Amino acid sequence: MPASVSDELTRMTLAEARDALRAKRISSRELTGAFVSAIEAGRPLNAFITEAGEQALHMAAASDHRIARGEAGELEGLPLAIKDLFCTRGTRTTAASKILGDFVPPYESTVTQNLWDAGAVMLGKTNLDEFAMGSSNETSFFGPVINPWRANDSNASLVPGGSSGGSAAAVAADLCLAATGTDTGGSIRQPAAVTGRVGLKPTYGRCSRFGIVAFASSLDQAGPMTKTVRDAAIMLKTMASVDPRDSTSVDLPVPDYEKLMEGPIKGLRVGIPKEYRIDGAPAEIDTLWTKGAEWLKAQGAEIVEISLPHTKYALPTYYIVAPAEASSNLARYDGVRFGHRAAGPRDITDLYERSRGEGFGAEVQRRVLIGTYVLSAGYYDAYYARAQKLRTLIARDFASAFEKCDVLLTPSTPGPAFAVGAKTADPLEMYLQDVFTVTVNLAGLPGISVPAGLTANGLPLGLQLIGKAFDEGTLLRAARAVEDAAEFAHSPAKWWSA
């Protein structure tokens, strides 16, 4: 197939491809084949840990059969990329860590099972920060992901954000129609923002966590990373479910988000939290934020100044709660039953220490140590217990704000994509990447990042919308309004396949 035809296929949105398949204008095999080639060509980006081209073509063929027989599912024949944190039956699942080694799960995560049940095709498993711990995809055992975007004044390699950096890069570089991500403190929204694409973190409990390698159980939530808001709505409808295998899954029906997304926003009250104006943020961020508010106002929304007074405690709270849970969640990686085991251990303690020392990267070890510390006797009350109290206060902030408005509008990130290696020396600077996103996880709310503009040197920036719990419908409608007004039609130049 000539490159131009192939490009035409891979540039489609999920909705366009769905409609083309339904109309039988294209076949899933054609479409999938185009992505398999694009993924091969895109290897310099290091977006995938495991490519599953052959399997994808088989799935596509099966989809074509179902389409022909009139048995197509909602996502029939649509090729997707899966963050390598979702367990996939028979396909290696690494969490981008050496410690999982060549672990091949004998089970499927609920979210991915929902996708396959709807007919979707799996292209492969995308790169991420190790155990989803990072904001730049530089902590992966499988090497950093390179952002498809470059500044127009430099050829320097930039990070795609993290932890869902591989999924973000794959969507931005047209290596898949859409991808799954997980978001514990911003891991969907931040990479979506710095790669110029849409990333939606649903309400905690909306998507099942069953079969997703756990980072911080009370914060982790799966969500879609897509080219458009409509695509996010389509993906969420299938990803979300009520799952008896996840006790924190919430028993509410899954609505038709694509339908809810439609319609005007006239009368919608949009809150602008004053605490999100931070010192030292680039002026471009502030300008874009103001512009976003004007776009919504122009479409009939009412702009409301609101306050989230405990915002400044969100990052410290997050960096107690998340590592605490992680230190316990990661205890199972001990070299005893699966994954990496140190050679020739002297005794069981030596086996634990060396297996974990060799298997975990530096950032994971740092967080396990922090988490162990904040839970230990004598420090629990000072750290973990206080963080839980703050978490309640942060959630209460949002609850009061939502008495005055329906959605909140904030920047997604404090800045655009940065150079590979620029922030690896200073973990605190890296943690600041999540300053606008962690609050949403702590409160369990849905949040979405929508591409809204470019910096002066041509790098994408996003705006974040935050919704009420389980009100993804309104959130998507507001996001669509931002998307419409922003008219963000930019894509990175395909330097990697040149």
Added chain:
Amino acid sequence: MNTSVGNKTIKGETGAWEIVIGMEVHAQVLSQSKLFSGASTRFGADPNSQVSFIDAGFPGMLPVINEKCVEQAVRTGLGLKARINLTSVFDRKNYFYPDLPQGYQISQYKNPIVGEGEVLIDLKNGETIKVGIERLHLEQDAGKSLHDQSPDNSYVDLNRSGIALMEIVTKPHMRSSEEAAAFLKKLRAIVRYLGTCDGNMDEGSMRADVNVSVCREGGYDEFRRTGSFKTLGTRCEIKNVNSMRFIAQAVEYEARRQVDLIEGGGTVIQETRLFDARAGETRSMRSKEEAHDYRYFPDPDLLPLELDPAWVEEIRKSLPELPDEKKARLMNLGLSAYDASVLVGERETADYFEAMLAAGAEAKAAANWLNNEYFGRLNKTGLSIADGPVSAKANADIIAMVAEGLISGKIAKDVLDIEWNERTGDPRNAIVEARGLKQVTDTGAIDAAIEAVIAANPDKVEEVKAKPKLAAWFVGQVMRQTGGKANPAAVNAALKVRLNLPDEG
């Protein structure tokens, strides 16, 4: 310096010391599947054949609470007359061990499902004491490390991993090895009545850790009066005490060790000690300083456990009659406290006794019959009441026949022996009627026998007139003449008339 088993105090060089005991009992919940997974709990399966990915701590696996286990914990709490906490929380207890696949045990720390309760125990001297229950919580069991399969490797069997346990913690209300053993026995009876634990100590489905301390005489009373632990000594926790007999041994050994240590100028340190059944001693496992920092925190994979009060009430209404209530009821039927205690001690025994009553047996006669005849035969052959060859109905029939005067007590024992061997299930027809063992109350037959004895012993007739006490000899002769089938009372009455004896004779 002897310490006899069961004393509340032990003598030291410097005076008397009091023993104070508390217990932590792990009782395995009777349920088809594990606390947070659907894997089977059957005992004795091949290693690692009953393990779900959840039990093995695989990535992405999540626990989901088994409602049956919650119900069993509530049922047990109600049986212990304890407060049921309508909100409780599952916490993670973090530590590394190869038989703990998740790297943490899901347990309940600050907010257990069951709060304070009590257990009454009967002592040999007839005294009844009350042992306070501090709490009951649900937790997962760990797997089992196997070190004897290979010289170079250890293996792990995860069949037990994730099975639901109830940890039942008492207050330090026991004062002697006898009380400790009696408590465990009573607790075991209660959970078996409730059907919440099979109480099988050999299979490890009930395991006890015993906390022992010693204090100066009066210290315990002071503790009970003030509630302050200051007047009690430092306790040691003894693990691995897996039979009633070992409990007594472990307590005696440990109390003596502590007294000797203190009197020798030493200090008891709070530590965990292991009971070595073979050596009959306790040995230090780890001190408080070496104790793990378990880093408890609420398990974020599980929501707080909320119970519907109506559901708890339903369980309360479905509770069976428990040993104490049953004992009181049996005593109302005329049984002695001792007999009633023996009968209610095991649920199967009580059920058997009740089945006899249902078959028409009179309570006191049934209790005597079981205690004097049937239990002895069972003990001799090592059979449990459930495995014994004589049905409750058959035993009830035998004592009914005695009460009706149909057979004598002596014949009744013979009938029991026959029934034991032949299991007819119907001693009245199959044995007594068929073999002519029926007692003779037919006065004609008795009179004929009396006449025969008189005719054969004219000298004795003269003697008995002088010495009415000799009448017993005549009774014996008549009984022999009738092959033991004559009703002794009828024989007596007839002899009195025939020989013209005074009533006192």
